[in-house]
Amino acid sequence: MKVLLVNPPWPGKGYGTRSQNRIIKHRADKFIQFPIMMAYAVSQLKKRGHEVFWLDSVMDEIDLNETLSKVKEINPDVVMMETTTPSIEYDFSFLEKVKEATNAFIIAVGQHVTALAKESLKECGAIDVVIKGEFDPWIGEVLANKKDLSKVKSIAYRKDNKIYDNGPAVFVDNLDSLPFPDREVIPFNKYGESWYNLKPFTNMLTSRGCPYACSFCLSAHVMEGKRWRARSVRNIIEEIKELVEKYEVRELNIDDPTFTISKERTIEFCRALRDNHLRILWTINGRADNVDEEMLREMRKSGCKMIRYGMESGDQEVLDKIGKKLTVEKVKKAIELTKKHKILALAGFMFGFPYDTKKSIEKTVQAAKQLKPDLIQTSIVLPYPGTKLYEQAKEWGSLDFKKWSDFDMTHGPVVKMDGVDKKELQGILKRMYNEFYFRPSFVLQTLFSIRRISDVTRIFRTFLTLVRTSLFYARS
Secondary structure (H helix, E strand, C coil), X not given: CEEEEEECCCCCCCEEECCCCCCCEEECCCCCCCCHHHHHHHHHHHHCCCEEEEEEHHHHCCCHHHHHHHHHHHCCCEEEEXXXXXXXXXHHHHHHHHHHHHCCEEEEEEHXXXXXXXXXXXXXXXXXXXXXXXXXXXXXXXXXXXXXXXXXXXXXXXECCEEEECCCCCCCCCHHHCCCCCCCCCCHHHCCCCCCCCCCEEEECCEXXXXXXXXXXXXXXXXXXXXXXXXXXXXXXXXHHHHHHHHCCCXXXXXXXXXXXXXXXXXXXXXXXXXXXXXXXXXXXECCCXXXXXXXXXXXXXXXXXXXXXXXXXCHHHHHHCCCCCCHHHHHHHHHHHHHCCCEEXXXXXXXXXXXXXXXXXXXXXXXHHXXXXXXXXXXXXXXXXXXXXXXXXXXXXXXXXXXXHHCHHHCCCECECCECHHHHCCHHHHHHHHHHCCHHHHHHHHHCCCCHHHHHHHHHHHHHHHHHHHHHHHC
């Protein structure tokens, strides 16, 4: 069969990011992550002999009419699309148009339709099947059983104008059994992050699921589950060898929800990189309470460039309420240790939890400066459907939105806070970036952090992104 995987236009200022993003929004610039779960799905489809096409209207900057024209030209038997909550109204409308134009069998995947599977099938008559959670292992099964989907796990579907639900998302235990993601149908070198040093650059996954299950987390509550499932180091090294030898990749973003869960596995990975003479730069997501001197030493020797730490709030009471299971002091120590071992430390912060106050928000702004990370990332809290935070906010009557597109963080928070007017947070991201980055002490800190020639171009590129982001949020 001809199968088209598509990322259609998402109207609005900037570039909408649907795929493989924990922070779903419109960006100021076109540094969009490689859609790795779609790339895994491509591999599964090719393995079963399907002819697979990819169309990314956001990345290619083509409008709805041109997108539909290209879809008609391909004339697919099957269309699969990744959906998100803030884009869902556009997503449903697009799929209706595709159904009308091609009569293709339509599969919807992603966080919104996973959390609201039956509701999505009712709202969008064009959808034939919803695959819940991590969809790549099940796409082949769906197509092989199109005529009788009753026994296919992890889906909801439509048949004879009736809607059926086969139960919750099912997660694969043996990740080594999955084929490596395809990087040719979806050309990986189109995608990236603003903070890269070297090209070719790409993303990869070495594990799925996160046992920490913070209340706002899409990975744990919706897409990948709370059980940590890890690929073997041998299997990971095989993929990295392919990336280096076939695609000449020089830098990796390992985008596991939490890479550092197992100290033993992390150290084994670092040593395997060295034993196999794989000289690449790599970045991970880590936890402040499971890194130590030995692990960081091994990581630095093996090419680790940066660790992203999710601190979220500078207020301990807020951290406790979101189930972070961290203290401000542990984050401070982890950042100090990371920098000591000459690895960049990025700290992530969030604003707009239902239990945020003016005091907790100010603590978060000041914590970013006091902790002295090398970079920060800030976002508005969005309690997406399917997360614990969404259920809490719904129960407390704290949800405050008119339509799903309000969940694009460029529109501000969608929850009521104690003593904080929503309008007071409209400029918080711009303020956070400006107060953190435009300080003489930060400029000096950044100059002293330069360790390789490529850091100079990375810093300049990051600065341009920062300026664009600041202007973007100022107008949002």
